[in-house]
Amino acid sequence: MLTIGKREASGGAADGRDHRPQVAVAEREGVLACVFTGIWTTRTVAFVDAEMRNIEARKGYKTLALDLGGIEKIDTAGAWVIDRLVSANEKKGVEVRMEGHSEVAKILLGAVSEAVRREGESAPAGPPNIVMRMLEAVGRRVYEMRDDFLSSMNILGATIRGAQMKLGRGHAVNPAAIFNQIDRMGVGAIPVVVLMSAIVGAIVAQQGAYQLAYFGADIFVVDLVGVLVLRELGVLMTAIMIAGRSGSAITAEIGSMKMREEVDALTVIGLNPIGVLVFPRLVALVIALPCLTIIANFAALGGGMLAAWLYSDIPIAAFIDRLRLAIDLSTIFAGLIKAPFMALIIGTIASVEGMKVGGSAESLGRHVTASVVKAIFVVIILDGLFAMFYAAINF
Helix, strand or coil: CCEEECCCCCCHHHCCCCCCCEEEEEEECCEEEEEEEEEECCCCHHHCHHHHHHHHHCCCCCEEEEEEEEEEEEEHHHHHHHHHHHHHHHHCCCEEEEECCCHHHHHHHHHHHHHHHHHHHHCCCCCCCHHHHHHHHHHHHHHHHHHHHHHHHHHHHHHHHHHHHHHHCCCCCCHHHHHHHHHHHCHHHHHHHHHHHHHHHHHHHHHHHHHHHHHCCHHHHHHHHHHHHHHHHHHHHHHHHHHHHHHHHHHHHHHHHHHCCHHHHHHHCCCCHHHHHHHHHHHHHHHHHHHHHHHHHHHHHHHHHHHHHHHHCCCHHHHHHHHHHHCCHHHHHHHHCHHHHHHHHHHHHHHHHHHCCCCCHHHHHHHHHHHHHHHHHHHHHHHHHHHHHHHHHCC
């Protein structure tokens, strides 16, 4: 704290207990005169703060004359109180004159005034309006999408290139890690996939039969269930369930390793983290998702067959005969072709989010949630793109 005084603080005149700051105020012919005396330091300015604020609130004068000749000692706190009075009157359009201050005190007052002015200029502005906040949010999301796309392409490219280099050097890809992941992501997901697919197939059959009954076309519920399940719902529902089940697991596993710096340890010992962590999971997903899609198709058709039998009295033999007429190989492959692409998307997004995890549990939970949401969103978008592509080529 910078302090300027006319006499030493050890002297009797510099004793704050005997020389408290005082302000004498007089007003005449539009001029408000203030005479300051005493010691204006951090310990004493509290005694005149209320009086200074009352002077700031006064009105009806055009000129403010300040006499600083009686100030025995002043520091930055005292200078700030005086500068606050000066600034308040300047904002009201009052002319301010200061007299009696020494050259050193003038420098101190100028420095405090400049610091206050800079602080006011650098103060954060108020919150922007809702339109600007919406545009800012959109811009941030666009940049995040760009960064995620580049990271995904980097991981996908590094995975494919790493596999090529391993095969080129004659080193076999580690099958144990791949089969372990297939067991966890594929075999372990069979019960939930079968259950959900059977329920969805039964619901589609029941609702279709209810609507078609008005036209006496109950048998066409077989066409509805067969085409809808084999082309769209089978692979889409399976991919969504795998994104929620296995995608979150991939992000959590890689993210927890990132938190414990195990990913950095792999790099230090000369191993590629993408080849060790990402490659087996991507290969397992590409193998497991088409197989799960086939199982889901059978389960959904079975659920639809049961619902049509119970709700519309369509025998199982009649259902199978009509199904043979309603579908062909193109219907089956239209859904299966999507499965490997959806598997790559789920595994890549889950790996990217796992690599982005920071050092806290909050970061891990946030990226696991983002992984599932982004994977499901992109899978649905991809399914729509495939639908438009199939329509364009009449497939």
